[in-house]
Amino acid sequence: DTEVTQTPKHLVMGMTNKKSLKCEQHMGHRAMYWYKQKAKKPPELMFVYSYEKLSINESVPSRFSPECPNSSLLNLHLHALQPEDSALYLCASSQTLNTDSNQPQHFGDGTRLSIL
Amino acid sequence: KNEVEQSPQNLTAQEGEFITINCSYSVGISALHWLQQHPGGGIVSLFMLSSGKKKHGRLIATINIQEKHSSLHITASHPRDSAVYICAAYGQNFVFGPGTRLSVLP
Numbered sequence: 727d728t729e730v731t732q733t734p735k736h737l738v739m740g741m742t743n744k745k746s747l748k749c750e751q752h753m754g755h756r757a758m759y760w761y762k763q764k765a766k767k768p769p770e771l772m773f774v775y776s777y778e779k780l781s782i783n784e785s786v787p788s789r790f791s792p793e794c795p796n797s798s799l800l801n802l803h804l805h806a807l808q809p810e811d812s813a814l815y816l817c818a819s820s821q822t823l824n825t826d827s828n829q830p831q832h833f834g835d836g837t838r839l840s841i842l
Numbered sequence: 843k844n845e846v847e848q849s850p851q852n853l854t855a856q857e858g859e860f861i862t863i864n865c866s867y868s869v870g871i872s873a874l875h876w877l878q879q880h881p882g883g884g885i886v887s888l889f890m891l892s893s894g895k896k897k898h899g900r901l902i903a904t905i906n907i908q909e910k911h912s913s914l915h916i917t918a919s920h921p922r923d924s925a926v927y928i929c930a931a932y933g934q935n936f937v938f939g940p941g942t943r944l945s946v947l948p
Contacts, residue, residue: 763883767940767941768938769885769938770938771935771936782935816883816885829890830875830890831875831887833886833887834884835882835884836883836884
C-alpha cells in the first residue's frame with residue numbers, strides 16, 4: 727500500500743470537460759510533485775510545491791492548473807485538455823524539496839487519464 | 843542540463859540469475875534515486891544514495907561520484923522482480939533516466 731493516495735485511479739473525460747485529480751499524504755512531507763508519464767517513457771516533472779507554494783513549473787500549458795490547499799493535499803485541475811494529454815499522472819511527496827536535501831520521493835499509484 | 847542514460851534498455855533473465863542495471867549521468871549531482879515501476883504504474887522507491895553502497899534484501903546499489911555512474915544489482919532474481927527500473931539524478935533539477943525493462947522468466 728502506498729502512503730501517497732491518488733484519486734481517481736482512472737478518469738475518462740471529453741475535451742470540453744473540467745475535472746480535478748487529487749493527491750493526499752499524511753507523512754508530514756512539505757514538498758509535493760506532479761509528474762506526467764506517457765507509455766514506455768520515464769515520468770516528466772510538471773509542478774513542484776514546497777511549503778504550499780509553487781516552486782517549479784516546467785512550462786506546463788495553462789490547461790493544467792495545480793493547487794495546494796494545505797500541506798497534505800495537492801490537486802491538479804484540468805480544463806480543455808487535448809487527446810495528447812492522455813497519460814498516467816503521478817503524484818509524489820518528500821520531506822522537503824529534493825534540491826535542498828537528499829530526501830527520497832514517495833509516489834502514488836497514479837491516475838490514468840484518457841481524453842476522448 | 844543533466845543527461846541520464848541507462849543500460850541495458852531491455853533485459854531478459856532466467857530466475858536465479860544475477861542482474862546488473864547501469865545508470866550514468868553527465869553533470870554532478872547531490873543524490874541518485876533508484877525506482878521500481880510495475881506494469882500497473884505505481885512507483886516504489888528502492889534506494890537513494892549519494893556515495894558508496896546500499897543493500898536491502900537481494901538488492902544492492904552502488905554509486906561512483908567521480909565516474910558519474912551508479913549500478914543496481916539484483917541477486918537470485920525472481921519473476922516478481924520483473925518491472926521497469928528507473929534511476930533519477932537529483933542536482934539542480936530532477937532528471938529521470940529512460941528506464942530498464944526487466945523480465946525474469948521462471
